[in-house]
Amino acid sequence: MPDTASQPAPVLLGNEPGSFPHGVLAERHPAIIRQVREALPYEAGQHRALDALLANCTEGVIEPLPGDAPGRDRWTAWGMDEYVGRSWFDVPWLWAESHFYRRLLDAVGWFGPGAWQGIDPFRPAKLAELDAPETDEELAALDGLAGLSADELGRALLHGSLWGNRADLGFSLSATGTGSGAGRGAGAGGRGEVPALVADDSERLWSLLPPSGTGTLCLVADNAGRELVPDLLLVAHLLAHGRAGRAILHVKPHPYYVSDATTADVVDALRRLTGASGTAAEYGRLLWSALADGRLTVRAHPFSCAPLPYTDMPDDLRAQFAQATVTVLKGDLNYRRLVGDRLWSPTTPFADVTAYFPGPVATLRTLKSDVITGLDADTETALVAAEGQRWRTSGTHALIQVRS
């Protein structure tokens, strides 16, 4: 009996040893603490705070944010008091995982006051990725698409944005999936019986963005670097070819989930584009001027770093999404928040689970965690036969799902 939105599936917890959520809390977060220590020349006080966070998030209980902590009222509204005193493994996984990043920023002095205020602990990794030779290759490859029609180029850029989600630095820390994202899913023994794209509503997405030049695209970005660059190229293309009259780009108000994009990352990506050549530079200049003339707007809403599903979004954000022709949510974390981070039966209709969302919504996501909806039964059967349950978290499969 498939779950229904009125009889929701259970919320994911991190309390089952051997489960993916447990591994993220018990292994991924310590690895992220090691990563930031190695990447930045932190001072003794920051190392002590990171030591304390490591002990607390793996063996301790959730503690209240200090009385003067920035955004404390928001975290109280987001359920902090309910979870104080409980193990990180015994509260909703989404809440625990998200709260870790808030605590990490405290430990490294992001919120200040002091000399380390605003220093992104993930910036070295983000810049290394943005400056990588692979990024040069991807930008240069754009010029090789010059012979495509506008529609064909649009489809190529949509897939570039989709598979750009594979480039998630936090995920790579302990990803088991190593296959190429854009290829076929790595079946058991590499037989590759199942498509890498397990759901594809792209034609419905294109029907929502006809070349009328009047639509408003709201793109809720995910990772910086080699995901944000393809996202920006897609936005530029849609603006250039009248598939959108204007675009709103949502980024995070502070560093989050290792590689999530902030406004500083948008600046870095746009400078990377305008510093390139050919089509990439043309699109970079188009976006630069679109920001100046209002066709493109960047927003950083506090709820984008909330430990909650989108069902709990505040009214002002709900109104913004309602005004968009379509809201495109990028990545795995946004997908989890969209479907409530619940372990739905894979064939539970995506439209049912997302019926609450204001306005048409689309997701471009590589699968990096257990939640999934909207698969047809044959696809699920083939995935399980080829890969057991690995297809859910290996990052080698992706989906484009739309509720219009």
Ligand SMILES: O=P(O)(O)OC[C@H]1O[C@](O)(CO)[C@@H](O)[C@@H]1O
């Ligand atoms: O950057 P993305 O695509 O949102 O992926 C983030 C995902 O990575 C993980 O941290 C590990 O897979 C998930 O818990 C989280 O949903």
